Amino acid sequence: MSEKIVLIDGHSILNRAFYGVPDLTNAEGLHTNAIYGFLNILFKILEEERPDYLTVAFDVHAPTFRHKMFSDYKGTRKPMAEELRQQVPVMKEVLRAMKIKIVEQKGLEADDLLGTIAGIGERAGMDVVILSGDRDLLQLATDHVKIRIPKTKQGKTEIEDYYAADVKARYQVTPQEFIDLKALMGDASDNIPGVPSIGEKTATKIITEYGSVENAYAHVEELKPPRAAKALKEHYDKAQMSKILATIEVNAPISYELSEAKIGNLYTEEAYEYFQKLQFKNLLGRFDVEAKGNQIENAFVRVTDKQQAEELFARAGKEAFVGVSFGKEEKDAVPLFSHSSGFGSVGLAFSEKEIYTIVAEGELTMEDLFSLVETLAKTTVVALFDVKAALSYVRIEDPESCFDVGIAAYLLNPLKSDYTWLDVAAEHLSLLIDEKTEGYCRSCYEAYVIWAAAAVLEEKMKESGTEELFRTIEMPLLFTLFAMEQAGVRVEAEALRFYGEQLGTKIVELEKEIYAQAGEAFNINSPKQLGVILFEKLKLPHGKKTKTGYSTAADVLDKLAPEYPVVEKILEYRQLTKLKSTYADGLANYICADGRIHGKFNQTITATGRISSTEPNLQNIPVRMELGRLIRKVFIPEEGYVFVDADYSQIELRILAHCSGDQELIHAYREAKDIHRITASQVFHTPFDEVTELQRRNAKAVNFGIVYGISSFGLSQDLSITRKEASEYIDRYFETYPGIKKFLDDTVAHAKEMGYVVTLFGRRRPVPELASSNFMQRAFGERVAMNAPIQGTAADVMKIAMIGVHRELTERKMKSRLVLQVHDELLIEAYEEELEDVKKILKEQMEQAAQLDVPLEVDMHTGRNWYEAK
Template identity: 70%
Template sequence: MREKIVLIDGHSILNRAFYGVPDLTNSEGLHTNAVYGFLNIMFKILDEEKPEYLTVTFDVHAPTFRHKMFADYKGTRKPMAEELREQVPVIKEVLKAMKIEIIEQEGLEADDLLGTISRTCEEKGLDVAIISGDRDTLQLATEHVKIRIPKTKQGSTEVEDYNAADVVEKYGVTPMEFIDVKALMGDTSDNIPGVPGVGEKTATKIIQQYQSIENAYEHVDEIRPPRASKNLKEYWEQAKMSKVLATIETHADIPFELEKAHFENPYTEEAYVLFQRLQFKNMLSRFDVEAEGNDVEAAFREVKGRDEIERVFAEALKAERVGAAFSEDQGNVLPLFAHPSGFGRIALSWGADEIVSIPCDMDTDFDYLAGKLSELARTVPCFSMCGLKEYLKYLPEAKQENSFDVIVAAYLLNPLKSDYDYTDVAREHLGILIDEKLSDASKACYEAYTAYAAAPVLEEKLKKSGMDSLFSEIEMPLVFTLFDMEQAGVRVEAEELKRYGDQLGERIVDLEKEIYELAGEEFNINSPKQLGVILFDKLQMPHAKKTKTGYSTAADVLEKLAPDYPIVEKILDYRQLAKLKSTYADGLAVFIGEDRRIHGKFNQTVTATGRLSSTEPNLQNIPVRMELGRLIRKVFVPEEGYVFVDADYSQIELRILAHCSGDEQLIQAYREARDIHRMTASQVFHTPFDEVTDLQRRNAKAVNFGIVYGISSFGLSQDLSITRKEAAEYIEHYFETYPGVKKFLDDSVAHAKENGYAVTLFGRRRPVPELKSSNFMQRNFGERVAMNAPIQGTAADIIKIAMIGVNEELKKRNMKSRLILQVHDELLIETWEPEETEVREILKDKMENAADLLVPLIADIHTGRNWYEAK
């Protein structure tokens, strides 16, 4: 049986993968989609071919000998996208780690290497499989050389296979004749000019008849159509040059030794480390290696028995720093000893050689272990965990002064990654790779050790980045504030929520009937395809946009039509009400607990700007734009004897913009408490302040807030339904009015380009890798991020400071009132009625003095018997 070699065209497959796999980045911000796609293709091929030998060839980006022959030819290759370019050395590093032979040689393209190696190997009696996305390689197909062309679509790979006979069947020419077809038709992507006016069909027909361009030229007057005959005469020299360019070299002088290409087990420990770093988690199952870190695992031990456990805790109490972890320990703890939380084990680490896990048993149930851990949390100088907030329920003695959350610290250092766990922290900050197939006890030990060992490392990195104060003074105290808010929850009237849902349902049914009547027939309103047919085919509305599946019925399309077509306005209302019913009226009900309250989660390690997010359910996304949407706030009510006091920052982002830009006119306007939107309208539209119309004020408001988000003239024109030229003039007049703002925004972009990140007043960094993108839209987005992140991030920092201050003051005074919700710039206090005046004073003080800006911070405060009234 013949041995087999697989040859992979490195750049070609990497390029295919780059455009076939959605963008991926690892926690270091490195683009990885091309590498990921390349490996998927390679693994698929290797699984199918099971070769004895494997080699990957790469281009060296210098003029090849073929192109050097034609110095007058001005063809140029499209430059490689920067996101792809940065992945070339990465895939080479991965292949080397997998002990896979790489061949590259200056002056030779990858297909010349493939051609030479495939000929050499075929002559030695091997079967050859060439993997390439370039159809030029079809000229190399023989009985024993198979060309395999992969296609990647949405992460899945299909492969077309061609031996010599397959090429003839598919293209009607032999592999060698395929060169002549290419010489005639040309290929702009490969710098082959060809003969103008000769396409693929004509070129194929000519070569089928004459077998080569030389023979065709000898019969040039017989060639049809006449235009092809005329052009071949005129461009004969170019045709000959194109043939040379299209011909793959098969006798190049290259240093290839077959034995070096011998393919053995590629799943090495070195490769495993790289796969971990690149975060290709679903590929790790291919490896049968133990993760590094065995020296750490050697210190793991399990502790049982009350006496030994007491001794362990006594030792830990003497330590300067303790890392801790809870473990669900599924299947290893008897149901009798398992806690309702699911936790059946804790782990501790107070040194590199002191890493223990303690399971629950008859002598040491969960409550006993949690109590001992809580004492540790109160006592040791540094108590560290991964995701501390989730465990504070079981650690009532924990204090924010000595607590350290390594997940929060890691998030600050890289806020673009929103799903950190202890394995990520161990890998990125300790250089430890943790095997996902470990036992629960070992995982718990690793988590505790990571919490212990990563704390000083992260602390030092935070200091170097200037974010140590942000971490210790804002983010860590916030962990405890958010925990208090989650525990408090917010009361929801279930019956009122049901009535609200019924009300929505009735209105939805009425809207359906009205829409059917205006359409003249019934159809599925939720089907974009059917809706498009009704609006653009039957009713002949303008602004139709065709997509692959029909007409676009996206919100931006319908909003243009709504003012002139009542049916469209009703469809938009129908969509909003249907979402309200499914997401809120029906969706909120499942989260109401036995105490009639919703205990949602507030997440501080998700958004890149530092803003909080809310889940289970998302209470930060309660609708406010339409009245029926706002009415849902009526179902949120305080307990008996309490009222809601709601405080909302007034224009906080514009005030931050005034401070950061130092623009005198903007600062003065806020100091004089003038109507900022009316003043902007007066300046932009050259209208006396007292004569500004409501429309002008609304438009100026859109400009004011749009500037904060780096709005373009196109975006503003869409928002205000004006021409792009008018929008550009609005923005130009705005910057003339507030020149300090223009300078600040320009400086923010320049700073982010130079340093790679935007920064808030409190030192929070937001990386902006998009600024280096080769894609114009991505770079444009990056510029908007660079403008907005310092403002939005500072606003997030300020509301966090206010939250911490309010929560701590309420607790300090032993008040019954409690902070229960935060929605961007708004805080909601469930206030015991006798404390209302005091709560209003606390809110005003803590919110308006959260930061010392050049303009005053203003908090608008309202009281109500439900959230709707308070807002």
């Protein structure tokens, strides 16, 4: 049996994989779908062909010698998508790690390399298989050279095989004649112009009859149809050029040794590490190497003896870092005391060889283990994945005695909103762990990952400049957030129920009014039915038909509402039903036995660093409509307490003034003037005292819009003005505040160069959208780059204020407590006798949270419920 060589057209298969596999990214944000798809196709071909030799050819993207022959030829390749371009060098690294021969040479296309190597293989008596998505390669087919072309059919990839006879059967021409066929019909994707007015059908007819472009031209007067004859006569030079461009070089001057392409063990340890880093879990089973994880598992020990556990914790206390995890109760364990937490073990790791799972069994209880962890935190730094969650079971008081691996990983990659210890293992330790691992092995793995990752993450934070942010803001903050969650906020259940009934009554009234104006009853919550009523029956304008019917999105209805009362009522109906389901009914489910809602505050979800609220989300309570604001009345303080609400005044605009250094804006804030009226006066060239309310309102929209990178289109929509007028507003704004324009431009330029933006406190926000091949994505990236440093700095300032307020209340042993944070607002449940002190603490801590070129100001109100305080 002859030996066999498989040749792969690298860029062609990568390109196909890129567009055929949904977008994938690894933990570092690298796009990996093309690499993953390429490898799957590679393994499929290797399993089917079982070759002895393997080579992958890549294009070098520079003019080839064939294109250089025509100095006036203007053909250009479509630029490669950035998300694909970044995968090419990584693909080559992976192939080299697998010891696969790669060939590429400047001035030669991959086609030429493949054609030349195919000839070398065939002359050596080998069977040759070429894999490519480019049908140009069909000209290389012989009785011993097979061209394999992947294609998608009904969502599945199939591969068409072509020997010389198959080319003839499919295209009615021989492989050699296929060159002439391409010369006549052209190929835009391959920069072959062809002859105008001659398509595939006509070209096939001409070549089957005359065999070549030259022979066809020799009989040009006989060609049918006449337009083809005329076209070839007028454009014979293009036909000749196209033939040269379409002809693959089979004797290119390359240095190639077949022996270097001999297939050995593809599944090397180096390749395994790449697959780990790229997070190709489905492909790791192909490797027969001793995985790092297996080496780690050799150190795993299960401990149940109380004395041994105490000795282990004593030894661990002498180390600089200790990794701790909490595991669930084991099925086969019979603990003396079952703990309500559901935990049944503690993972402990403090070196590569000291990795334990200590199980609460017999005399050893979870209470004992929790106590040992508390003692450990007094002598060394305890690393945990979620310190805030652990504080429910373990009393740790000093932020410097613990290290939250999850928060550190978030600071290094804030675009990922959901981190697990498994993600940290993959991203920072290049260790993929089977998610199905259970029992003491899982607990050991988690403790090991936490211990090993802590040192890695600390070093990475030092390199990125985020370590101080971690130490001075994020770690102390989690203790503040824990205290807020424990305190909760009191809700008057009966008032909430009554509020829900009021909403229900109003919703029913609105339904009747909508039905009356529509002329029939229908499901208002059904976009399809609503679209038919509005745009077919009532014949309202601006109807946008989609595959599923008319669009009834908010932006469509907002345009119609001012002129059509029925639409205004539908929008109100939507708001009220949302209020009822999410808040009136939804909040009731979260009221605990103590009459309070103990929600969660998260610091690792938003990319900008803002705190988010869940279970329930108390930050999204509607404030634009009075009926929405009224729900705040159900939030009440304890007897003997009063609410104090403190809200930063225009914090993002003040931070913009500081960051931009714009003297006009800084002066306005230092003079404590009405900033929106000043802006209106200068933008609209109107004396300060003569600015109208409309002008002030428009200036306010521009002021806040600029912070979010608003476009002329966005502003025109917000103010219901023309795009030209909006553009003029923005231009005048930047003329008034030139420092802001420079700051925003410089910020975007920095983001494009570095790939991220930074807040005043060192928080980084990557902006990968700026490198996208998609215009809309890049435009979004520019808006993010403008806004993230401002919004992120505001978030940092608020966090510093929260830490300061909580610290003061705690150190003074006051009864008052911080219960809610909503964007730029803090809510304190203040003990009445401490009210004046609380106000003073809030004012001092919030206004002194950052030293800016403009003063930070706080609006403060008190009340018997949150509505009154706001």
